[in-house]
Amino acid sequence: MKHILHIDTSPRSARSISRSLTEEFIRIWKQVHPGDAITYRDLGHYIVPPIDEAWIAAAFSRTETLPQELEAALKISDELIDEFLAADLYILGVPMYNYSIPANFKAYIDQIVRVRRTFIIGQDGYEGLVKGKKMLIVTTRGGKYSNGTLDFQEPYLKAIFELIGITDITFIHAENLSMGIQEGQQSIAAAHAAIHQFVAKYC
């Protein structure tokens, strides 16, 4: 039995294309794996706080026992990391915002990329602690970035999740969504097909 963590990051609701694509993934996944556990986190509507000075002091503290106020500063981070580590498959819906990711998703990443919890700094540099996991990231974009130019989204997400140990990452991009109805619809249809292929391959 797998444990899936489904994360949406668009602040839009019914109009969100990334939400509709991750929802499609969950719908067909459940048909094939009805017994799997699915945890849902909606970062688009329930914003996690940005890290602050107390968080940084607590996360990088070298003492075993933290004073109460520093321990409290890591409470949300601890909860998010526990939830993240409990999953073995991640499905993420991520709009491209200003060539990158929405700020609310960046705030989440800052909370879960934490020394001694999701990575360590060893003799050879950073070592990820989140091993043996699989991740599917479905992005939505108004334009098209297939030649890589100005795409700071995929390279960033790949780098940051690899840093914590997740190396098996698949991207599906729904692009051209602001470039006319036909272009957008073609890209959404291709993303749907790719999601179906991913589920079929992973079974």
Ligand SMILES: Cc1cc2nc3c(=O)[nH]c(=O)nc-3n(C[C@H](O)[C@H](O)[C@H](O)COP(=O)(O)O)c2cc1C
């Ligand atoms: C604030 C904002 C910034 C955006 N920046 C970009 C961008 O840099 N490149 C791009 O291709 N599309 C950009 N878009 C378009 C979105 O990526 C596109 O509308 C996408 O469908 C949003 O995802 P959603 O439908 O799940 O909400 C931007 C949209 C918004 C609202």
